[in-house]
Amino acid sequence: MSSLTSIVGGIYDQLDAGDVPVMELPLRSKKNIEFDTQHSVWTYGDLRTTRTSKTVQGAQMMLRTIYTADFINEMIREGKSSTLREMYYISEGWEHAKFNSQDESNLLAEDLEIVSRCMREDFKLRPEESGAHVYGNVDVSTMTKKGMKKFNCMDDVAETGFAVPYNVERENFEIGGTDAKFVMAIETGGMFARLIENGFPERHGAILVHLSGQPARSTRRLIKRLNEEKGLPVTVFTDGDPWSFRIFASVAYGAIKTAHISEYLATPTAQFIGITASDILNYKLPTDKLSDKDIGALTAELSDPRFSNDEFWVNEIQAMKEMKEKSEQQALAKYGLDFVTDSYLPEKLGDMGVL
């Protein structure tokens, strides 16, 4: 709250001194986003931009900033939260400060994150749905209306796992004891259920995290915390196509959209299990043809610093471009329902030194 108050206070002081208020923030365009090769994450560069109220548009942005800060302030005081969509609709009552689209209000929430050095979760703003689930022998405590509640993510949940809340920051979410040996993030719900049914987490000491497609911030944050606080190696198991490679990259290196909080979200030591182009060949997996869009995505990845600095990825991406085929993690079922847990994963995890 004090951080937000000081932003709004800054605008007030400028007005009070008879100045046209301005606000400075890092330039949020692609040219100011750098791949920090030392820490292997995306970060902002030094370019800065100044928002002035000299134009109608600029003044409107300033007004929106103040209204939004006020709304967040009110939520914090009342112990409430809201979806990003609700905030957009709330602005219907803000007259000249009304947002024209949800893209505008989402961007402003990110601007406030950058200027205040807080996180959207601190502002009590959340996405529509998270959908991620965790299954494995780890205790977690999560905030509810009735105070903190403790769950073991294996014993106190059904086989669907523990549903991850949107806010997994320390004051709302604690990670307790665990005897697990590693974390495995999994792209599809079908594979997540397969590993649970086959008893994989119990047998190998795995904590499974269902990514549910491109992972939400809370999912990536939770993986990061398991890695850092519990010292657990992180592995990522996805389909074998260019879009899944990007899912891995966002877990490991962060995403351009959230470059300002990569240090909170990215797990640079995360390792990719597969499905790789080599897997498609080695295991003779059923495949689908790459579409033109797929090929374009692979080409783009070859100039993406998250992949292009890494020999493993350059080889795999080029191999997939040449074979012109992709495959899914569930394609391993070609060899029966147990193949993935009896052969594929133990072999892969052994090679990686995790098992």
Next chain:
Amino acid sequence: MSSLTSIVGGIYDQLDAGDVPVMELPLRSKKNIEFDTQHSVWTYGDLRTTRTSKTVQGAQMMLRTIYTADFINEMIREGKSSTLREMYYISEGWEHAKFNSQDESNLLAEDLEIVSRCMREDFKLRPEESGAHVYGNVDVSTMTKKGMKKFNCMDDVAETGFAVPYNVERENFEIGGTDAKFVMAIETGGMFARLIENGFPERHGAILVHLSGQPARSTRRLIKRLNEEKGLPVTVFTDGDPWSFRIFASVAYGAIKTAHISEYLATPTAQFIGITASDILNYKLPTDKLSDKDIGALTAELSDPRFSNDEFWVNEIQAMKEMKEKSEQQALAKYGLDFVTDSYLPEKLGDMGVL
């Protein structure tokens, strides 16, 4: 298992007698699907079709039927389950019986449901993801590897609610005690979270079910069971657009695709809360313009018996077509985060006689 065995046995006996085997099943095209106005659900008519092995294609279908029955048989014996996608990949090992696409294997699973009068869940086949969550004061017991586990869907869960498993049939899922007064099925995750945060279930004795878009079979089945076994009225709260009207219709009257099991899935007494075209006017909600696709969908609904026999729906659909606008349930946030629970829902539920 005996039901599947008798289907395969029938084919065997025909071969044994030197006949070219045939299989009879209800015609599954649109012309054999009728709206049963008495029970207000979709059902199959009397038209039947005969599948013969005289053609290569027919023989292949018969072979697939036998392989699939064998696979299901094996899963039941071993206490396993599989996703529909896994079954499709499993068929890679079936040589001539291999499916060409997942549509084919999904359809065959439905054919087997019809012929055997069992349900896909009995066959241990499940969709990729269910995603539905429940929040409210009701005890449920669900099957896990360690036996039946009991949860209270308010006290034993985080604020994300209880994740519904894919199989909510009696031997796997029991509904225990509840003091709830009604069930409310909700389209969006944002609104589901809003009602939980605002304490709506506790204050009004509601069991909330998050539909997560077009609801999965298990979600509809659970709603049906809560309605039937606990005598709870069911209400449905969605966005105000033609696609959301169809979500309501699939909860209340069933869907063409699952016409053979409408009696298990549909809750004909379910009532629609909104958002209606009248709500958009009465509450002056923020709107978006209807697209051409939206208008086409509304027009189609006027000849869909699930809507066209009902004066309420005919009026609402025509009103929306005339105003050419749609709205979302979260648009109620225009009046603040509490408006939906303090004003909108109590007014609506009072008018409907639920509160």
